[in-house]
Amino acid sequence: MGHLRRAYLGTMSEVAWRLPGWPQRLLTEFSLAERGSMVDMLAAAQATPRREMRRKYFLHALDEGRHAGIFAERVKALSGGRVARSDAVIEDAGLLQDHGIVGGKTLFERLGELEFLAFVFVAEADAVEQFGVYLDRKLPDPETTAALRDILKDESFHVSYSKLECERYRREGKPVDAALRAVRWRRMKEGWMRFTRDFGEWASGFWLLLLYFGAVGPFRLIARLESGGWRSASGASAVARNGLDEALAAARLES
């Protein structure tokens, strides 16, 4: 499994680091992922019942924030200051995509302390392996290589501390191996879900496009954009209704 993964990463590395524009895209994804991790780690620092862990999570979060900044700087440098306009959000607002809040719950709240630590260990070990493959393949850009080396040191430390904490749980008789298995299984499942989501988006996009040209297009003949200027307010607002019951009934409508 490990060999397969390394072979896959190596092949992807050859593609991703050498095609024009791809390194920027990859580094942007890294930057967003690190920003998301920072948010997750800060949430863990806030929520952990184990007070001795708070500082560890906090320092980990600071590392992730620093990494996000380093990756973002590399994106800017490799783009020669010409970041795509559609990526203004990255320059401006640090768009997050990979933070772990689902259904209003942070990653820590969903997993609990033990499984969260197992997650940190597995995710950081994967990152170490991934960056190691990239460095072995000799990236075309020495500055990015240096940045990756710097970040790799931190990631290795994150692997060690999370491993130590997992070991401590093991000594307390907690089901660490089960937690690690659950995390690995979940990561595989989430990877599969991402793939199916992407495929689903592609497939639904195809059918919706057919619908657009086949069924929507003909109505173009009778459709017009609204003209500008003031017009009488046509909103069926409940305030214009007679009586409170009618107002309440109108407020229940979604249209």
Place this chain on the structure above:
Amino acid sequence: MPVYVLGISALYHDAAAVILCDGVIIGAAQEERFSRLKHDASLPIRAAAWCLKKAGITAADLTYLVFYEKPLRKFERILATSVATFPKSWGAFPRQMRTWLGDKLWLRGTLCAAFGVRPDRVLFCEHHLSHAASAFYASPHTEAAVLAVDGVGEWATTTLWRGSGTSLTPISEVRFPHSLGMLYSTITAHLGFAVNEGEYKVMGMAAYGQPRFRAELDRLLKLDPSGGYALDLDYFSFHWHPTRSGTPALEALLGPGRFPGAPFTPEGGAAGGAARAESQRWADLAASAQAQIEDAMLHLVRHAKAAVGTDALCLAGGVALNSVANRRIAQEGPFAHLWVQPAAGDAGGAMGAAMWVWHAVLGHPRQPGLARADLGRSIPVDRAREMLTDLGAKFEAVDDPPASAAADLADGKVIGWVEGGDEWGPRALGHRSILADPRSAETKEHVNSRVKYRELFRPFAPSVTAADADSWFDIPAAAQEPACWMLTTAAVRPEKQATIPAVVHVDGSARVQVVRPTASPVFHQLVSEFGRLTGVPIVLNTSFNLKGEPMVSCTVDAMASFVRSGLDVMYVDGLRVERPK
């Protein structure tokens, strides 16, 4: 049995939750302060949970949950626009339909599942009605014209209402795709800033330029004699393109756009002649767009006066956050009183929707207007102490935090200031603020580059005690209320400008906050004490966050921003935290 109404805004940008108990605001919070994702649009589950906790109830106790839009009507607009722009909308159509068919169309069920309420308790309020209600019911005015101007809601982009007592009567509206908000956002994107985030940067940039592109911009927007307006849609693609808001015709008219993050150096510095000229072109474009939006708003406001005739104007919607335009409305407009609530953008829709249910749907009388903005989460001092101890921070409890902070400021320190509840809205009003001494010109560059790591051209706001405001700033009479929420600019009196260079923008103006003891008593003490120590009752006040992040909310967020920034000291309520070595 008290009536609890939970207002929700979400799924576009700036999600928020507001809870009312018998019409009184118990809490108001934006989801971004919990999730740490700036402008977070997702359903505000955490903000709502906090609201319920603050009110001491569970979701089962809610009388109504009200969403700030009518989703089906919005869907109708999106579908109709896709059809009308066929075949150009081929790229946007699949994306929009996927989002709507997969998620947004089934909103009642989603809301019930996410917030744990029964379907018959879920209500929907029109987007612009939510805006209008948030401005009118939160204002001290019982008779007012109400103008809501934003990007778009369901169909309306600009609406005019007559507010009287508890009723809000719609008068007229401008419909999508004609939208002042979208016009300004298109220029924002052209200038290399993110839409719904960088609009206030355009406003800041504008002061460095001259409106020499006004003739070109006037081709985009026509103001009609009946008080309305229309866009020339040949220049815009926001209504049919999935990611771009301007067409190649716009680029041909205005010249190439700015790349995000490109250095802006209108005043020279290290930049050479070509770079400086390009920066100046951007600044001139920003100045032209700003002048245009101001004129357009004045045009609408004059129509509002003619149509409604009251003394007071309540302004809402994202465009109402344009503090420079608000100043001109107050100075040159026909209304004696202007009111803008602190969260005039989409977050404020949650408050407006909840207030509308209480007053218009349930028929209850008016409550006193909104007097404070610290409506969000506060930090119990014991919890802050525990957190800081665990994080290894060096801190001490101080007897008189405002006096101690004022002394630090007078000593030249830049401080992080966390006190009371989070601010409602995008402005830091002395509860989650970075504060500095405004008397040194270097402070501005220091705070921009070494503390917040943001663009050097961005101005900083002064916070001044109410008693001293008039002697330092020429605040328009009609803008006294918006000045309390930092929602207007004012001219800094010429003889005072040299005393507070860090908060005077290049055009001699400042986005001033007038601090009233009733609105922010502790912060008022701080500014007063700084005035006593230095003779200048003004502090530099900017939001306590780093570039691209929402304002800090809890102790851990504050500590994370503190150690990553160049702040010297931080106060978390009564605790003074030293910078780690």
